[in-house]
Amino acid sequence: MKKYLVSFACLISMLFLPEASAQRIKDLADVAGVRSNQLIGYGLVVGLPGTGEQSPFTEQSFKTMLSNFGIKMPTNLKPKIKNVAAVAVHAELPAFSKPGQKIDVTVSSMGSAQSLRGGTLIQTILMGLDGNAYAVAQGSLIVSGLGAEGLDGSKVIANTPTVGRIANGAMVEREVLSPFTSGDHITFNLHNADFTTAKRLSDTINNLISGSARAIDAASVQVTAPRDAADRVSFLATLENLEFEPGTPSAKIIVNSRTGTIVIGADVRLLPAAITHGGITVTINEVEAVSQPNAFAAGETVATNQSIIDVNQDDSRMFVFDPGVTLDALVRAINQVGAGPGDVMAILEALDQAGALRGNLIII
Known part of the structure; x- marks a missing residue:
């Protein structure tokens, strides 16, 4: 019976995203026009x-x-x-x-x-x-x-x-002119576009200065700012240190087919599914035997063909997922089956094709 040993440090890398926590605006967004x-x-x-x-x-x-x-x-x-x-x-x-x-x-x-x-x-x-x-x-x-x-x-x-x-x-030798001090607004551009994060960012600023901020799309929040350059610097220094809780990113599974690395987001879910791993080997051998009658019986000695069929089944296992199974259950189930990196990728792709994977499967 073939045994599989799985080392998660080498074969599969699982990323358990922590609960979203408050972060500063300056860590999540850039100011439009302030760039290298x-x-x-x-x-x-x-x-x-x-x-x-x-x-x-x-x-x-x-x-x-x-x-x-x-x-x-x-x-x-x-x-x-x-x-x-x-x-x-x-x-x-x-x-x-x-x-x-x-x-x-x-x-x-x-x-x-x-x-x-x-x-x-x-x-x-x-x-x-x-x-x-x-x-x-x-x-x-x-x-x-x-x-x-x-x-x-x-x-x-x-x-x-x-x-x-x-x-x-x-x-x-030459200064690049910046639009930072022009206009009546400054705009925060999120590093990762997300409607929920943009809405929470604008709400956080409005809690400090009511009606000053509005989310114009999933990536940008426009804020009314002072026209004076010195006042605008002080204003921005206050805003960029405000903390808020960004939105949870969409559920994703990233598969690197070259290195065998798999990163699975915490919000990945599975619909009811059954997976089997392993295989059955059927071997058929033809053996030539000699048939000889008893000493007191009439008959002739002849050669006969005898078929030997051997069925060798590996340690196949099947595990069943209930609705809404979490990432932790998926990881433990794959580990119990004893799958290697290539097998894990095949399982994930098959689940995605079957429509049982609730998450975006991205292969790089």
């Missing part, structure tokens, strides 16, 4: 210990940089540079960043450079989606990865040596 902006630039990393690259666009970039300093190279001269690498530089410009403040930047090789370790990013302009320059980056890279190559072509690479970071490596 992505910046990107193209530059060169110099000073590499022979781990750079020799490519047409790197050479062109190198010549362009020299021409900016008044140095002109002959057109037929191709510089042999191995200590330079073309890189993409990107960063996030936080909301309300002012000129003169510094932000972190990430530098990534764009060509065939082996490593950026030991390199220095030279002055690189970081631009926004509108094409304007918002910051200038420069500085020495910190690279956590490393790589080594032998004469026989063997390589050892740890982490990613072609990506580095410069803490406070970019200086903000």
